[in-house]
Amino acid sequence: MYNVPNENGRFGDFGGKFVPETLMRPLEEIERALEQALADASFRAEYMHHLREYSGRPTALTFAENITNELNGARLYFKREDLNHTGAHKINNAIGQALLAKRMGKKKLIAETGAGQHGVAAATVAARFGMECIVFMGEEDIKRQALNVFRMKLLGAQVVPVFSGNRTLKDATNEAIRYWVQHCDDHFYMIGSVVGPHPYPKMVREFQRIIGDEAKEQLLEREGKLPDVVVACVGGGSNAIGMFSSFLADDVELVGVEAAGKGVDTPHHAATITKGTKGVIHGSLTYLLQDEYGQIIEPYSISAGLDYPGVGPEHAYLASIGRVRYESVTDEEALAAFQWTAKTEGIIPAIESAHALAKAFEIAKQRAKDETVLVCLSGRGDKDVQALMNYLEGASEHAFRR
């Protein structure tokens, strides 16, 4: 029976709470509130109500008929998280955490963001639930993602530029944690992925498992059987955990796809499980990209959402026990899948999701026609269109990194 994390927040060796003492009691409070909320049918009902009425769930399961025909292999299904309000799976978690914050009497949210997707989701729920929201974002990402910055401001959030480190997601997360240490008495820190100290990896999983629960039911209805393979992209890994959780006990092959950037044999990648080693980042023991002295190395990916030097501790655990296979996809392969999906199925996926698609296409091609491959299409790619245009016109691929 799969039952992690334990009461110490450990997924096997991974996870835990590696934070300053100041945050220990706030974490204990969140843990207690979370356990009570998860056991409370009315909390569940309220969460489901907002997912339906506000985010538009359940999201569709789309049979990728044209691509299936062209590949001439397994039948491909897309779980359409891009059809959520705000355009990605991030809103599932943001709604869940905002409701928990409300339950705890906290009316001020803190969030970190890289591409701006989680920041927008946090700002959105803050507006909806009448809360304040402060979003930390690397100065470099702010420059590259002006539109999302403006969206957050439109939604009433305060966006704080972060000037430390390389001024991207890792640094924004550091700064959000520092701000939280100072304001933990009346603020709720809304982490955007299955990372961070316990109970965050578990909490975000519980608020994202709706993806897998719905997809499983939808696929059973359509195909009358479970999928043979489930594929999802992994940065921090929240859409993947949400998808995988519902299939862990089943005889289903699970594949997580990391960003190989310019190749896992170059220094320019974000393939944390493939190439990383055990260590502590942002309060959790997991795999991370680091040097021999334990200094964290800046990752690289064309996709800002996958451009993170750590990975959720549950993914580290699933890799260590061999339950999930982690592979990687390069910038180029992801870009090809991005364009092909747009042209062939009329869906513009997020560049993050395009990593999962690229791997899913490769797998489907090798499989029998009566098999099915389910892939999590975690978000829509409108945010990436300008960057793709620049890229195709020969501008730097850095245009993509937000």
Added chain:
Amino acid sequence: MHLDDNMFIPFLVAGDPHPDVTIELALVLQAAGADVLELGVPYSDPLADGPIIQRASARALKQGMTLPRAIQLAGKMRKKGVKIPIIIFTYYNPVLQLGKESFFALAKENGVDGVLIPDLPFEESEPIRRLGAETNIPLISLVAPTSKERIEKIASQAQGFLYCVSSLGVTGVRDTLPEEIHEFLAEVKQYSRVPVVVGFGISKSEQVQVLKAHCDGVVVGSALVQKVEELSDRLLQQEQHALDEFRRYVEQLVAPLRDVDFYGGVKEDEREKRAARAHSLSAGEVARGSEAAIRVDERH
């Protein structure tokens, strides 16, 4: 601990602006009456630190500073005459990469007296506390204003000294400290068997004056690191005046702890007294701490 009261515990980032300068600064601090030195190991992602120590860490990392080198720097300090206890302040990840056992072995070899790991809370610290007890290099525990019912469990098992975080937030210089700090310190002292010191935000002699009666010592970090930053170029040129200026700054800051007039420096007999008791951190208090730990183990 024989370092019983009115302790002054300065913090420096190892290698900022250069490892040799760090040794010079440590000697100046010792001469200015420091009782314990906290030697900070620079880290790429120091999430308990504010901008001043972040910048210092970045400068030190550029100098090639690493955890093993910082520990070896403590060894060099010993050879150059630093006699006061040295506590290594490091984030947990570099310790994991060096290896927990190797860390303590290297620390022992280099005359390190304690270790402080800001992102290793009590619940995760058992292996480090055990190794600390075995090697007489105690893990210094921290309590924070949010600790509340956690204070008793942390304070009662503290070794060396107990570090109280003055206020919510990261390291830095603060104009004011929270009013509730006295109640917080009183509660901590009620449970602690070791000296209770206060850090985070202390940057003025007025603050030291106010805190003096409520704790056994103060940790001053960012204020000193900021001074080092200000003097950085001159320190790198080995300007004696820069070291003198640093010393004057330190002495006025901690004057309230000393039986001295404002500009007088520490009296000679007082300094000798301090030097004599300086190395007793590991000898006296750690032994007591280990006994306490053993007793706790027996209960379980």
